[in-house]
Amino acid sequence: MHRFANPTRFMKVADRLFPFVSAGFLALLAWGLYGALLASPEDYQQGSTVRIMYIHVPSAYLAVMIYGVLAACSASVLIWKHPLADLIARASAPVGLVFTVLCLATGSLWGKPMWGTWWDWDARMTSVLILFFLYLGYIALLNAFDDPARGSKPAAILALVGVVNLPVIKFSVDWWNTLHQPASLLRFDGPAMPASMLQPLLVMMAAFTFFYLMVLVIRLRAEFAAARIRTLRITGASE
Amino acid sequence: MTEFFQMGGYGAYVWSAYALAGVLMVVVFVLSWASWRRNEKTLAALKAVQEQSRNRRAA
Known part of the structure; x- marks a missing residue:
């Protein structure tokens, strides 16, 4: 496991996996869209609007999951000054922001x-809005310095402080009386959803995850090139 | 077919959600790809310049 912590070796593996991740994303997306738009039934209360769920829930899951990645990477940046973790966090944050917006x-x-309303200040919506501002703050702090390396530490601290928001998002529907409906997937008594809806939802969640992985590889390539440009500029200027 | 696009009268909401998801995902992909290509180009140019100056000094 430790040898993959070497950035160059990590990128070699990532590049080799890239075509499979991309193909996997397209296949899962096609399968998921077929299930979400055609094969799955309407909801007996919500009619066809339930089809928004197949976009909304995967976006929410990805927004929270990527924040988890950000927090884990931030911890290893602060503790071990891990260069790969720093690059993964940098590459992931804008993707997480976009999926929070989509959610x-x-x-x-x-x-x-x-x-009957676009927005309500209930606990679920407010906590996801806070997630949105955490992402914004993180990205702003990263880019607040001329030397990008200096932004890593303050941004990582912000990301770790923001972790308290994740359980608040998850349990907001239980702790408070929200307009948002309670959990249907991760419940003690199993998912409260018929298989005909659960299956396309899980496929779409997998498709969104593969999209993140695919884009992450591309963004890591960009971050690697940028890091090498910086070192070349420094060594080149001192020659 | 029209029934499918109408989505029981909720077509505007349902299709807006799918369209927005599609647009955002394409934008993320294209911007990420473009920044990677741009950085690789800059890197190659920088390397070429430094290689040149090194050769000149060696000659």
Whole structure:
């Protein structure tokens, strides 16, 4: 495991996996879209708006999952000054931000026809909005310095402090009386959803995960090249 | 077919959600790819310049 912590070796493996991850994403997306739009039934209460779920829930899951990645990487940046962890965090943050936006926007598009409002300051929505601002703050701190390496530490501290928000997001629907419905997937008594809806939802979640992995490899390549440009500029200037 | 696009009268909401997801994912992909290509180009150019100056000094 430790040998993959070497950035160059890690990228070699990532490059080799890239075509499979990309193909996997496209296949899962096609399968998931077929299930979400055609094969799955309408909801007896929500009609066709339930199809928004197949975008909304995977976005929410990815937004929270990527924040978890960010926090884990930030911890190893602070403890071990791990260069690979720093690059993964840098490459991931904007992707997490985009999926948080997508989660909020599709939530609005679902809320308007079903609840009669685009937005409500209930605990679930507010905590996801806080997640959005955590991502924004993290990215702003990373880019606040001329020397990109100096932004890593303050940004990592912010990311770790923000971890308290993750359980708040998850349990907000239990702790408070929210307009948002309670959990349907991760429950003690199993998913509260028929298999005909659960299956396409899980496929879409897998597709979104593969999308993240695919984009992560591309963004890591960009970050690696940028890091090498910086070292070349420094060594070149001192010659 | 029209029934499919109408989504029981909720077509505007459902299709907006899917369209937004599609657009955002394409934008993320394209921007990431472009920044990678741009950085690789800059890196290659920098390497060429430094290689040249090294050769000149050696000659």
